[in-house]
Amino acid sequence: MAMTGLKKKRRIQIVALATVALALSTALIGYAMRDGINLFRAPSQIIAEPPQPNEVFRIGGLVEEGSIQRGVGEVIRFSVTDGGASIPVTYTGVLPDLFEENQGMVGQGKFINGVFEASEILAKHDETYMPKEVVDALKAQGVYQEPDA
Template sequence: MTRKQKRLAIIGGGMSFIVAAVLLVMFAFGQSIAYFYMPADLEKTPVNPGTRIRLGGLVAEGSIKRGEGRTVSFTVTDGEANVPVSYTGILPDLFREGQGVVTEGVFDAATHGFVADSMLAKHDENYMPKEVADRLKDKGLWQHTEEGGQPAGASTEGASADKTGATR
């Protein structure tokens, strides 16, 4: 092998290594991505059962039902559509009816409901998850506060919990 051939072999091997590393990183990110949907989006574009998504909206009034143990069922709404949600775990302290929520999980084909394994709830009176606030603004359902006319979603901090109850 001449020097030129050795150099080309080393460059080719290095490029192959870089391409393989990039493909592995892309595959890893692709597995962890959870797309965001509102209830009305799910009526227009159904999601396959088992596909991991983030579901956001408001907790519908009168929809919270406590089950056995730490299981809670409730409905997420965006004013146009409703999606039944089941969550087993410790709820964030600020979870309640009429408040913004973003849940992450999968659809259950047997129950036709959403099974959440983590949840982000409203942090305080001035917070609503940005994705939910933007979608509610688009649908004309955004509520302004009484003082100063500032939208209720100006902050970007939230309290969340997963199945272990750990706050993030």
């Protein structure tokens, strides 16, 4: 009789320990990923909830038609849209070869005084590449067309 009680107590201890270990590892993973969880934002999300000026994140959408302005030096201005909202972007540097109006792009940087100041721009010509988050954001606004297969 005493033996079965001991086994049951031991089993409860193991289950309790496993639960604590699982909760701890989940908390650690969440803590490690906290910077990456809200890394991607669509223009409509930025308008709805403007990020802090010191927060680095990614914006994605389509380069708005007629919005590219090549200014003095290497500063380029353009707008990114998801069909619901449009965000002005500034970028200093050389744009990817495939960067064009009405094409998908992802930029990394900060949103300061209503302008997304990009530190990096990624562009792809092929819609099949377009990051899932960009496609989802465009679909949410009813703008995305499936590529012709």
